[in-house]
Amino acid sequence: MDERPAPRREPGTGPEQGLRELKKQRTRRAIAAAALRLFAERGYEETTIADIAAAAEVSPRTFFGYFPSKEDVVFAEVDDRLAEVAERLRGTPGESPLETIRRGVVDVLEAIVGEHGEYGSVRTGLVLEHPGLQARALRRLTAAQEAVENLLRELCPGMDEIDAVASAGVAVGGMRAVIVHCRRHGHGPASMRTALDRATRVVENGLASVETLVRP
Template identity: 75%
Template sequence: MDERNGLRERKKRRTRHALATAALRLFAEHGYEETTVADIAAAADVSPRTFFSYFPSKEDVVFAEVDDRLAEVAERLAEVAPGRSPLETIRMCLADVLWAIVSEHGEYGPVQIALILERPGLQARALQRLTDTQETIEALLREVCPDIGEIDAVAASGVAVGGMQAVIVHCRRHGYDPLSMRTALDRAVDIVERGLSSVEALTRPC
């Protein structure tokens, strides 16, 4: 990627982050139904048209952080370094991504979780995203570990994605501070790693 394209991508990420943060702040201050796309765009100092170039709907902005982090997990997992086992890559990937999650949106993390838990429409979207992510991770595991068993791949992706998602929701729902949340997530990574270490194909260097 050349410098110009790199600058453009960074600007896009900043705008997307600004929109997501503004949306969660407005949802907390004024309510989800009362907040419009125009309100969110104005708070992020962009036009409604720009908002829709990043998010198809107001519902989708609620999942901005989730989508970004899950995409990062998939991208990192697809780049298993020679000589490193897939399990080592998973551990490193989760550690980096979870630190970003702890730092992201600060006080508005609980707002995001509350919205998802309270609204059936958002719950359905969250479940679909979880299912799609597990299938993506499963496919990547099968790609980097051609000899992994079918059930092993399905179970491993479910353990990794489901386990981390459950702990993140728990921490935000109960208002964990950043340090406590990071401690809880590190513990969750240890548990996930122990579970995945029983899958032999994941422990062999590529």
């Protein structure tokens, strides 16, 4: 009989860790979905953290384990998508920086279109109505643009600083504007995808004028 000890497993790895992370993701999404539903039914100001926790079948303490405040739960989807941007926007051999950006942006936008369905318009309405949420949205938008700027500099060493800043602003700002427009006017997922496809072409046409972005 082979009595050699089993390979040592590093802490925080393996199937158990994967299941814990999956459970955390599900809990986070359940809290966010419950919050948006209550905001739609009762109103933002009228909904308390205790209400959200009860609707998601968790304790208020668990709520704070996932979100620092009621304001932050509004942006759960946005924060998740920004994390996906960081994971997906990596160049591959033979791919131009512009193609890398398009691939990552399309994946993320597809996820946004499908996430929370009917509550997407609720989130947009909340941000448009509440100055405090507008300020938080602006900070996240700024962070997203800075992330894209950093990626452009990584993909295009020596890229002109203004080209990087302007390109990031066009990509992030243009897509955000179309999403807000569609949600404000009640567009469904199919209509949003069509609009975002058109917006992607507009953005690509603009970015194609930056020579360093189209070179593999």
